[in-house]
Amino acid sequence: MKKVIPFILILFMFACGTSTNDSNSDDPSQGNSGTEEPIEEEDRMNDDSNSNQSEMVLDDLEFTSEVEPSDEQVNFYMTLTNHSDETAEIAFSSGQQYEITVTDPDSGEVVYKFSEGMMFTEVIEYKELEPDESLKWEQSWDYKQNGEKVEAKDYEVRLELLPMTINGEKPDDLTPLIKEQTLTVSNSDEQEQAESGSEDYFRNVQVTGENGQYKVKGEARVFEGSFHYVVEDGHHVYVEEQTVQTGGAPGWGTFDFQVNIDKEELPEHGVLTLVLYLDGPKEGEPTGHHFVTLEDFNP
Incomplete structure (x- = not known):
């Protein structure tokens, strides 16, 4: 019996080892333990899916x-x-x-x-x-x-x-x-010439001042002796519509007014623009727009 027992133990250990190896190779749940290729393929598919989602x-x-x-x-x-x-x-x-x-x-x-x-x-x-x-x-x-x-x-x-x-x-x-x-x-000269004649409502407009305090003066030839203005920079309106009284057409009347904007509200960059205009023949459709630079805040 002393010789038989060791031999039986060796056979038993060999059988266990074979069973373990076969189990690892056949068990689908262990399929990724021996290689990283399926994981890399899954990552690539996820990347493609995310890219397609962003394109959609x-x-x-x-x-x-x-x-x-x-x-x-x-x-x-x-x-x-x-x-x-x-x-x-x-x-x-x-x-x-x-x-x-x-x-x-x-x-x-x-x-x-x-x-x-x-x-x-x-x-x-x-x-x-x-x-x-x-x-x-x-x-x-x-x-x-x-x-x-x-x-x-x-x-x-x-x-x-x-x-x-x-x-x-x-x-x-x-x-x-x-x-x-x-x-x-x-060309500014060509544009002014194209807009002159019967549509020429404003002339000799001058601006002095800076940092939100501006004095504007000039001449206007407008129907019923009044026109309007706003101040904007292409992004925001800093002064809502204001009305200015002057002499009525056909003569030229002078005007002189002050534009005040809090320094804290001034734009950090861009061009602060005064837009002069008058009421058009159709209600709600202004005409005769005249643009004047108040201050350039670009570096």
Whole structure:
């Protein structure tokens, strides 16, 4: 018996070892223990799924833009609308949420770039966009490069949103959030000449003062001897509609008034503009707009 028992024990141990190995190889629950390839494949599929989801969300977001020039400045308008049935969360990596670039097509020179010389908060900003809701942005430019007005001609404008993520995912293609348009900068003398004659309501308008305290004087030839003005910068209205009395047409009447804006309410950048106008022949449709720069806050 002393010789038989050890032999039986060896057979028993061998059988247990074989049973354990077979169990590990056949048990489906242990299928990932010997290789990482299924896990890598699963991660790749998840990445593809997330990318597809962000692209689907982007397909439901509509980005539109408008470029509206006037004699003193051009206003840029951008709108992002959510056409889906779910809320979209837009994250921006800083306070800069968009970029605007104006380029001379002949030389390729950038004559205006919104972010140049600007300071932005270095913090992630989140915007929630409900179904059928829109986010809007506005910016203005006074046609100046290094303090001088650019040449009167056509320029290429590129407007683009700069989201870091949409619903937590970084979009692979931001092309739908980029718009390119043409801006025509007119010659001031030609524009004034085109607006002269019967439509010439204001002349010799002069502004003095700074930091929210401005004195305005000039001449007006307006029906019934009154006209209106507002003060804005392309983003906000700083002075709501005011009425000024002067001599009635056909003669020229002089006017002189004061514009006061609290220093704390002044814009950090942009062009503060006085807009003179009068009531049009149709109620609610003003006419004869005349733009005057009160102060330029751009660096």
